[in-house]
Structures are given as structure tokens and as C-alpha cells.
Amino acid sequence: MFKNSGFFRAVVLGTGLIVSIAALSVGEAIALAQSPAAASAAVRQIGTVKTIAGNSVTLTTDAGQEVVVSVADGARILQLAPGSTDLKTAQTITLxxxxxxxxxxxxxxxxxxxxGLTASRVILMKSSDIAQKxxxxxxxxxxxxTGGIVSAVDAGAGSVALSVGAKKLTVKTSSATKFRRYAGDSVKFEDAKPGTLAQIQVGDQLRVRGATSDDGSSIQAEEVVSGSFRNLAGLIATIDAAGGTLTLKDLATKKTVTVKITDNSSLKALPPQAAARFAARAKGGGGDSQAPAQGAGQAAGGGERTGGTGHSAGTDLSQLVSRLPSQGVADLKVGDAVMIVASQPDSAVSQVTCVTLLSGVEPILAATPSGGPALTLSPWSLGGGAAEGGTQ
Structure with missing residues (x-):
């Protein structure tokens, strides 16, 4: 029934790009630790305060462990603003x-x-300040x-060619550009690791924040978040609810793929009316007359959109997916049409790990038998779920 889901390959970058800096703020600020005293400290721990009792502070570390910290009399307690990396700007506070x-x-x-740990120095970022940041x-x-699919990388020029729907965008990087990279089954911003331009490959999904040129053809990158994901679409062949896996025959490769569902996987179901509307747009007939919301899939610089109403169905689809209620493996059944964004940390292993799965998409896939506009759903779950806007 479905010959090719080429549109699905232009994977999603857009839903829910709400950058959570909570986990990374102190870690970066600890670039902070520029002083000899910090460098020679016997023990350091980074984490979130769980409880406080007297001079005892219980932390939940970024590794998930609980550590009881006894703050010594005379210990220096400093407060830094989120994003600051200079201890000279810190304010002295009390326990x-x-x-x-x-x-x-x-x-x-x-x-x-x-x-445990007896602390001689505590460097703190207030949760309220982090929330404001x-x-x-x-x-x-x-x-x-904005975001799209990497079509070329020019390491010499420090640039990346990005396909944003039907539009081409040049991402220009510099020594000041901050790179982050996703791996494994998590696409949460706090799980991203510092990366480099050299890690970005053709076919990767990439989001970039920065200043767009006047003609919308390029963007000077301040921050780049990238990852390598597989995009699958087809009918579920088998389901192992106990093992948390399912199989499907991918329409693009014609190969049967085993998909692992984890606690980090996001499973959603598209309502029938919404599926019919997006299918109509994919055919160029226009599903409704509403003006589009400022959306995740919008081309940089107000670039062109596709679809019957003059905007990309993928734009609104990405936004809608972020707002749909979650479901579980038990809600799926053999024969369901699904679109999946998956990671494959080890290319030697055939099994992939589900990041995002959307069921109820049979009308959409049937509407684009030979590929079509970028109807996409996002693998990103970067600290939030609200729709993310494109560059204006």
C-alpha cells in the first residue's frame, strides 16, 4: 500500500526545543573551577539539592546517586548566575x-x-535563577x-548545509559556536554531551540557534545540537509487550527492523480526524483554512512552506505530536501504521531504540506513496514539550 515514505526521512527537528539548562549550568560553570584550590580538591560532586538539615545537605548527583554533604564551619558558599563561568562574579551567601x-x-x-563528603566550598545556582534562564x-x-537534515559538511569552511523542508540553509560556525551531540536512546538536552563540528555527518538531524542573514540563506550559529537517528515507517508486524520490542517492515528499506521501547521512548497516537487533515495537506488539497501556528518545522528566515494552505503539514504535525497524550506498548497492535524516529548507538547491532513513535498515521503514509513534503515528527525532547518556533 505504501511505496515510499521519503517525506519521513526529512526528520523532524522542531518539536519541543525548550532548552533545559538545569543539568548543565553548574557543570559548565565549573569551568568555574579555575582556581588552584578547586583543582587540588580531593573530592567534588555536582548535583541537585534534595534536602537540608542543619549543616547537612543531601544531593542527588547527575549520576543518580545520593550523597550526604556536611558543610564545614567556615566553608565558602558562593552563588553564581546561570551561565557564568567566572568566580569573581560570585556572591557570598550563607548555608x-x-x-x-x-x-x-x-x-x-x-x-x-x-x-559522604565534608565540603570546604559550595558553589550554587538557585533553581529560580535557572528557571528564568x-x-x-x-x-x-x-x-x-531552526532545524533540518544535514546535506553536506565543509570542515575547512566551518559550515554545514542544511535542508529545512524545501529550503537550503548554510549554517556558519565559528570558534565561539557551542556544539552538543546526542547518543543512545535519549534526546534530552541535559543528556547531550559537548560535541564538535567533526562529529556532524550527512543525514544527521541538526538544530541551530543564531542570527539569520537578511536573505534567509544562512545563519551564524551560536549553538548547534545534532544527532544521528534512523527514520522508520510501516505496519507493525509483531509486538512483544513483555520484552518491550516490536518489529515492522520499513517502507524505505523494505527490511524488517526490531525496535526496542524504553522508559525514554515517547509513544503517541494521532487522532483520526487529525490524520485525515494532514493526509489532505500532503496531497496538496489543504486540510483546513486555519493560519499555521509559528511552528517547529518552519523554514529559517520565513522560508517557503509546502502544502495546500501554503504551509507545511509537517510544521503543525510536529507541534501537535508534542501535545498528544502518551500511550504505552499495550496500546499498540499488530497492523498499526506507525512512524518512528529511532537511535542506533551501535551500528553492529540490528536492533534500534525508539525515541518517538506515532501511530494512527496510515492516511498520511498512503497520501505520499512516492514521497512528498516534509511531514515530520521530532525526535527531540529537550527538556520540554511545547512547540518550538522557527526563525523569523
Missing amino acids: GDIAAGDRVLVSGKAGDGGA HEAEQGDWQKRG
């Missing part, structure tokens, strides 16, 4: 200023038997962010 949810870096000595970052990504 009483620390609250649950705050992000901290503690330095000191291990307790007796290696249990988060909101500002979110707004900037909505205003100056």
Missing part, C-alpha cells in the same frame, strides 16, 4: 540561602570510610532557532 532544587558543586574531603533560552530558541 541558610540554599534550598531544595538548587544546583550545587561541592568541593572538600571524603568522609570516614569514603562515605531556561525561560530566556526557550524564547531565544523559538525566535532564532
